Amino acid sequence: MTEIIKQRQIVEDDAQLIRLGEDGSFAELPASGRIIVPLKQWQAQRDALLARGDFGVWLASDEEAETIAADIGHFALIALDFPAFIDGRNYSNARLLRDRYGYKGELRAIGDVFKDVILLMKRCGFDAFAVRPDKDIHEALKGLDDFTEYYQGATDEPLPLFRRRA
Amino acid sequence: MYVYDDFDQKIVDQRVAQFRDQTRRYLAGELTEDEFRPLRLQNGLYIQRYAPMLRVAVPYGELNSKQVRMLAHIARTYDRNYGHFTTRQNIQFNWPALENVPQILADLSTVQMHAIQTSGNCIRNTTSDQFAGVAHDEIVDPRPWCEIIRQWSTFHPEFAHLPRKFKIAVNGAVEDRAAIRVHDIGISIVKNDAGETGFAIYVGGGLGRTPIVGALIKPWLEKHHLLSYLDAVLRVYNRYGRRDNKYKARIKILVKAMTPEAFGAKVEQEWVHLKDGPTTLTDAEIARVSKFFVDPAYETLPGDDAAYLAAKASNPAFARWVQRNVFGHKQPGYAAVTLSLKKTGIAPGDATDAQLDAVADLSDQYSLGEVRVSHEQNLILPYVKQADLFAVWEKAKEIGFATPNIGLLTDIVCCPGGDFCSLANAKSIPIAEGIQRKFDDLDYLFDLGELDINISGCMNSCGHHHVGHIGILGVDKNGSEWYQISLGGRQGKHAALAKVIGPSFAQEAIPDVIEQIINVYVESREDSEHFVDVVDRLGIAPFKQRVYAKELAHD
Numbered sequence: 001m002t003e004i005i006k007q008r009q010i011v012e013d014d015a016q017l018i019r020l021g022e023d024g025s026f027a028e029l030p031a032s033g034r035i036i037v038p039l040k041q042w043q044a045q046r047d048a049l050l051a052r053g054d055f056g057v058w059l060a061s062d063e064e065a066e067t068i069a070a071d072i073g074h075f076a077l078i079a080l081d082f083p084a085f086i087d088g089r090n091y092s093n094a095r096l097l098r099d100r101y102g103y104k105g106e107l108r109a110i111g112d113v114f115k116d117v118i119l120l121m122k123r124c125g126f127d128a129f130a131v132r133p134d135k136d137i138h139e140a141l142k143g144l145d146d147f148t149e150y151y152q153g154a155t156d157e158p159l160p161l162f163r164r165r166a
Numbered sequence: 167m168y169v170y171d172d173f174d175q176k177i178v179d180q181r182v183a184q185f186r187d188q189t190r191r192y193l194a195g196e197l198t199e200d201e202f203r204p205l206r207l208q209n210g211l212y213i214q215r216y217a218p219m220l221r222v223a224v225p226y227g228e229l230n231s232k233q234v235r236m237l238a239h240i241a242r243t244y245d246r247n248y249g250h251f252t253t254r255q256n257i258q259f260n261w262p263a264l265e266n267v268p269q270i271l272a273d274l275s276t277v278q279m280h281a282i283q284t285s286g287n288c289i290r291n292t293t294s295d296q297f298a299g300v301a302h303d304e305i306v307d308p309r310p311w312c313e314i315i316r317q318w319s320t321f322h323p324e325f326a327h328l329p330r331k332f333k334i335a336v337n338g339a340v341e342d343r344a345a346i347r348v349h350d351i352g353i354s355i356v357k358n359d360a361g362e363t364g365f366a367i368y369v370g371g372g373l374g375r376t377p378i379v380g381a382l383i384k385p386w387l388e389k390h391h392l393l394s395y396l397d398a399v400l401r402v403y404n405r406y407g408r409r410d411n412k413y414k415a416r417i418k419i420l421v422k423a424m425t426p427e428a429f430g431a432k433v434e435q436e437w438v439h440l441k442d443g444p445t446t447l448t449d450a451e452i453a454r455v456s457k458f459f460v461d462p463a464y465e466t467l468p469g470d471d472a473a474y475l476a477a478k479a480s481n482p483a484f485a486r487w488v489q490r491n492v493f494g495h496k497q498p499g500y501a502a503v504t505l506s507l508k509k510t511g512i513a514p515g516d517a518t519d520a521q522l523d524a525v526a527d528l529s530d531q532y533s534l535g536e537v538r539v540s541h542e543q544n545l546i547l548p549y550v551k552q553a554d555l556f557a558v559w560e561k562a563k564e565i566g567f568a569t570p571n572i573g574l575l576t577d578i579v580c581c582p583g584g585d586f587c588s589l590a591n592a593k594s595i596p597i598a599e600g601i602q603r604k605f606d607d608l609d610y611l612f613d614l615g616e617l618d619i620n621i622s623g624c625m626n627s628c629g630h631h632h633v634g635h636i637g638i639l640g641v642d643k644n645g646s647e648w649y650q651i652s653l654g655g656r657q658g659k660h661a662a663l664a665k666v667i668g669p670s671f672a673q674e675a676i677p678d679v680i681e682q683i684i685n686v687y688v689e690s691r692e693d694s695e696h697f698v699d700v701v702d703r704l705g706i707a708p709f710k711q712r713v714y715a716k717e718l719a720h721d
């Protein structure tokens with residue numbers, strides 16, 4: 001079984017990540033169980049997915065939150081991919097989904113996810129972290145406590161320190 | 167200057183612990199080289215040509231004497247007894263052992279210092295005017311705004327992994343000593359007709375491979391909205407800046423591709439959503455930060471101290487030093503003194519542990535315990551009484567920091583280059599020294615007047631050669647080191663980029679080439695015309711003709 005961090009707990013992963021084929025083709029979807037499909041597949045197979053239910057969608061780092069803003073009510077979860085942790089575009093997508101489009105469900109970081117970045121992700125609104133399989137998930141969890149004070153407001157704590165400093 | 171409270175201290179302490187853990191995991195093989203590199207860079211740690219290099223932040227160039235002594239301690243304890251002040255008002259140590267870096271950071275944290283975001287693809291140390299708070303031409307003190315930006319940018323989670331590095335500079339004086347037009351964001355503090363403080367925002371300036379002067383995208387930003395507007399600019403850049411090619415990843419390329427008008431419009435669209443949100447600055451916060459930068463208790467002094475004037479009249483060497491190294495102060499009877507780190511034979515910007523300790527003592531005795539770093543790589547004592555100038559001069563001579571050359575040809579801005587930097591195409595320090603040796607006649611230097619020479623060892627342009635009146639760039643030709651010369655660059659309000667005069671030269675030829683260029687200037691100047699004005703008036707052709715007539719070039 002694969003483990004994942006959700007809401008600060010290490011739990012069994014309940015969702016299967018579906019990627020595009022190398023040629024960009026869509027994978028056959030399993031008949032049951034929670035799945036996370038690529039944005040393009042959601043756009044192409046919208047009706048079928050709505051009929052199937054229990055699915056989420058994931059965005060690559062060069063895709064934009066705006067494209068799913070009107071649909072967020074349909075998703076069991078949204079995942080945002082970090083092809084390499086130095087690609088920070090999905091930090092902005094996460095904040096837009098939460099702060100601007102009001103997404104309240106599970107927001108999952110996938111890809112190059114490990115101890116040294118998950119606090120940044122959490123501050124941008126992620127609440128689930130699919131830690132890279134070759135990294136120690138227990139160690140990674142501790143990364144959420146690397147800092148306990150922040151200067152600027154972000155999604156997890158919208159008030160900047162200057163509105164809280166007393 | 168700003169003093170940490172428990173919150174500020176905790177954030178720095180937690181960073182020390184985090185970096186200690188990252189270093190441990192790297193040494194234990196739990197973090198790969200590729201993973202550790204961006205993490206250590208965000209803490210200013212490079213692996214250089216011979217050893218690691220640690221860049222310590224000097225926020226907007228302001229230090230107290232205790233911090234200067236700590237820098238001396240670090241140079242002595244963990245390095246080879248010296249540090250190097252950079253063109254971004256920071257200090258670099260060239261020889262620390264990787265295993266010692268966590269302890270160096272712990273030592274720094276005891277004097278409210280750190281190395282946070284001094285490198286890497288994140289928001290870097292915000293830079294400003296080295297004479298902030300004391301300059302005779304100041305409109306608004308930029309330091310509170312720099313500190314507000316420092317706090318906002320420190321570990322900003324959304325902007326921790328930008329397409330490329332990001333540099334912000336703030337100016338609050340009539341003259342722009344912070345070079346804001348060659349920064350990713352340049353902030354000019356202005357006042358409107360009602361006397362209210364606000365900002366003019368420039369974006370997309372920068373040097374490097376594609377030098378560009380920043381464009382004004384927001385002529386008036388009301389002060390409370392500074393941070394939400396910066397959030398909007400950074401978000402647009404984070405999302406749309408190129409990530410496929412590191413040479414095209416700076417914001418200037420995005421601004422140029424979109425046009426400044428379209429970029430500004432995109433920022434406005436984003437800002438509409440962020441404006442008036444919780445990040446809107448409060449009057450209480452502006453007041454809280456500003457109170458750290460109020461004027462010290464100045465003594466009421468006559469504007470022109472009699473003994474000082476007498477010393478100036480009777481001692482030509484002192485008068486010369488005053489002419490170049492003493493800067494007009496807003497408070498009558500006071501002066502700001504620039505200690506020159508540009509003595510011939512010493513790498514520009516270098517200071518030893520003993521010199522740093524001596525500077526700390528000087529500042530305690532004569533400058534209310536404060537020191538500044540300039541982006542021209544010199545140190546400043548900002549609060550010296552005119553009556554003390556003679557004594558300060560005598561002591562600065564003992565330290566070796568009294569060369570009377572500020573703003574003159576030998577006050578060369580120079581990156582570490584091939585002697586230290588692993589990115590270099592060519593050495594830069596020996597080039598500076600060769601030029602300084604050629605121009606060793608002080609009378610002649612004074613006669614030549616204001617002249618900026620800037621040297622970079624590669625296209626990364628840390629020596630800001632594009633804005634030097636004379637710029638020198640190290641280039642690689644088939645594995646050997648050559649130097650390209652450009653003329654006519656300027657920093658400040660009328661920032662301009664220098665033009666390359668032609669094929670490059672070998673190291674040995676450079677002092678002669680500079681001499682030829684200077685000769686053309688001396689022959690052509692009218693009255694007290696400055697070098698760069700002559701270049702503007704005549705263009706580069708006559709200089710080019712003279713220099714290449716002598717066949718010094720390599721093609």
Ligand code: SF4
Pocket residue numbers: 581582583584587588589590591622623624625626627628629
């Ligand atoms: S300009 Fe090039 S050689 Fe000089 S310090 Fe910067 S990167 Fe190194």
